[in-house]
Amino acid sequence: AWGQYDKALDYYQQALDAGWRVAPVYGQDNHLTPIYPYRTVAIAPELTPDSLLEALQARRVYSTDDPTLRVVFKLGKHWMGSVVSSNAESIVLTIFLESERTIDKVEIFTCNAVCAQRKVVNARSVHWEPVVTVKEDTFFYLKITTRPKWLGTRRSIAVSAPIWVQRTW
Secondary structure (H helix, E strand, C coil), rough: CCCHHHHHHHHHHHHHCCCCCCCCCCCCCCCCCCCEEEEEEECCCCCCCCHHHHHCCCEEEEECCCCCCEEEEECCCEECCCCEECCEEEEEEEEEEECCCCCCCEEECCCHCCCEEEEEEEEEEHHHEEEEEEECEEEEEEEECCCCCCCCCCCCCEECCCEEEECCC
């Protein structure tokens, strides 16, 4: 659980740094879904078993405890979860976020938990096309923080699958 256990994000980062091509998942079994709606979101063209399985296998997923958050994270036409070959020294990522909650912060993380870029916002939708440097094979993933609807409740966290970039020389 990203919001409750910072260790989970540390383990996710360690797995990515070790070269594992994994995507985040989020779940719960505390029977309080209206209060803590942890979920894994798969981006699929249709709601069928085959389409959902293909989305999971392609790692087109993000995990969140904000039930209203929608995330688009792409490099060109390649969705999160993709492995992209590039000879460019910098790339443009496309990020579109929308939530009924207020989005506070969007961070792009890469190898060794380095924050490649950060955008502080105060909006319910974000369209951002940051340029990031690519010096070697790497990956980029998003960590999104949204503000709670009610005072006294915690902030929500979402984490995307990475986009892996393999340098071609």
